[in-house]
Amino acid sequence: MRTRRLRTPGGRGVDIVIDEEIGSGAEGVIYPVADSPHVCAKIYSDFERAAGEGARLDALTALDPVRWGGDCPEHLHVAWPRTTLRDDQGRLRGVVMSRIEGTPLLRLLDAAARIRLLDEPTWRTTFAVAGRVGRLFDMLHTAGIVVGDVSPANVLVDRHGHVTLLDCDGVQFTDPVTGTFFRGSKFTPEYAAPEVLDESGLTREHDLFGLGVMICQLIMEGEHPFDGVSTAVPPSTSVEQNIKERNNRLTRPDRLVPTADSMSAEILPARIRDLIRQCFEDGAADPSPRPTGRVWAHDLEQAGYELMGCRYNPRHAYHRSAPECVWCARIRNGLGDHFPPPAGWVPPPDAPVPQRVPAMAGAVPRPRPPLAYPPPPPAPYADPSPGPVPVPAAPGTADAAPRISTRTLVLIAVVSVVVLLICIGALNS
Structure with missing residues (x-):
């Protein structure tokens, strides 16, 4: 095991395991810390640029979130930088931050991945995760912090649905000691507010727009509300352009070309549809009406209590x-099952049978991956739950065959016998 020793501002040595890379990104590489399984080190690739970030990072490590816990002893709300790391000449090389187990929220937008990665892969769980993301944003905003780079790649989710913010060294904040304002400069265009795409600065309201997009993706099975081809002439095909023009599938479905498997906003509770309208319509020109993280969290939690179970599938809500x-x-309707039942579940005889496996309804934008935990490429959807009911081929394929019930077969046989007897009687006469 090869290590490299760097030092904290107080002179304490930290041994970085340089031959065990955890993850990498545009800014640097994540390595384990020897004999410290609960932390890792982010080592910047551009040392010259990092040198100019010393004051920002030193101030960041003194903010309140560095002391935050989580929802349980095994959880932390943020993977916050704990201390900076410098070489023997005092040059800034990286930061030490908490090491969190989990998967990027981006992966949960894929139905097959969600089944493998969550203990309870249900629609109710997606509401809970979305609410926790909203509450996390509210905590950060209350502490005077603007996330800036809002993206499902920068939020980690554990098997129980607890969420953690990653890539925290790029947030925007004001140092409460010196009053120095440290501007955030990074954002992911697919989650950027219209005013940011028009080159306005990052604000709390920008975060709230991206939060609304992420929540919609979570509870609408991975569909980005602004993804698609517009019905305008000429059409817009980019998410960024659709954001600027308010083309989305939830509040203005007529503005995007429909797809066969699109989710309708009508499946959502009325209170959640109201929040979406406030975020994307009322908050389009004037950002102030956009719902806060606290409002999202409260209403998503209430909506979760109002979800009902299904007699045909214990994972349907x-x-x-x-x-x-x-x-x-x-x-x-032949659109497959996004929440297949657990292995061994025997559905009632009249349960609907999936005609085919579902495909993602729209192209989920792939923002740059988080540095610490890059997501693996999404696996094709497959129902991992073996069931006693055979799945027929998709309609229109060569091996598709109509399904005829036993009752129908008996009726056909009886009619055939009656016709035969009539014919015999006619010949005898």
Whole structure:
């Protein structure tokens, strides 16, 4: 095991395991720290640029979030920089931060990955995760911190649905001791507010727009609300342009070309649809109406209590305002099951049978991955739950065959016998 010793501002030696890379990104590489399994080190690639960030990082390590805990002893709300690291000449080389286990929220936008990565892969869990993201943003905003680079690649989720913010060294804040303002400069365009795309500065309201987009993706099965081809002439095809023009599938579905498997906003509780309208419509020209993280968290939590179970699948949950299970309805329409039942579950005889496996309804934007935990490429969707009911081929394929019930077969046989007897009687006469 090869190590390199760097030092904290107080002179304490920290041994970096340089032959065990945890992750990498545009700014640097993440390495383990010898004999310290709960922390890791981010070593910057551009030492000259990092040298100019010394004051920012030293101030960042003194802010309140460095002392935050989490929802349980094994969880932390933020992977916050704890201390800076310098070489023997005193030059800034990196930071030490908490090492968090989990997966980027980006991976949970894929139905197959969610089944593998969560203990309870249900729609109710996605509401809970979305609410926790909202509460985390509210905590940061209350502490005077602007996230800036809002992206599902920068939020980590553990198996129980607890969330942690990554890539915290680029946030925007004011040093409470010196009053120095440290501006954030990074953002992911697919989650940027319209005013930021028009080259305005990062603000709390920018965060709230990106938060709304992420929450919509979570509870709408990975569909980015602004992704698609517009119906305008000439059409816009980029997410950024659709954001500027307010083209989205939830509040203005007529502005984007429909797709066969798009999710309708009607499956959502009315209170959540109201928040989406406030974020994308009322908050388009004037950012002030955008819901805060606290409001999102409260209403998502309340909506989660109002979700009902389904008799056909223990992983199906739908809002009580819906006339039937929305996931069973999608199965009957040939759109597959995004929440397949656990292994061994025996559905009732009249349960709808998936006609085909679902594909992602839209191209999920792939923002740059987090430095510490780069997401692996998404696996193709496959239902891992073996069931006793055979899955027929998709309609229109060569091996597709109509399904005929036993009752229908008996009826056909009886009619055939009656016709035969009539024919025999006619010949005898």
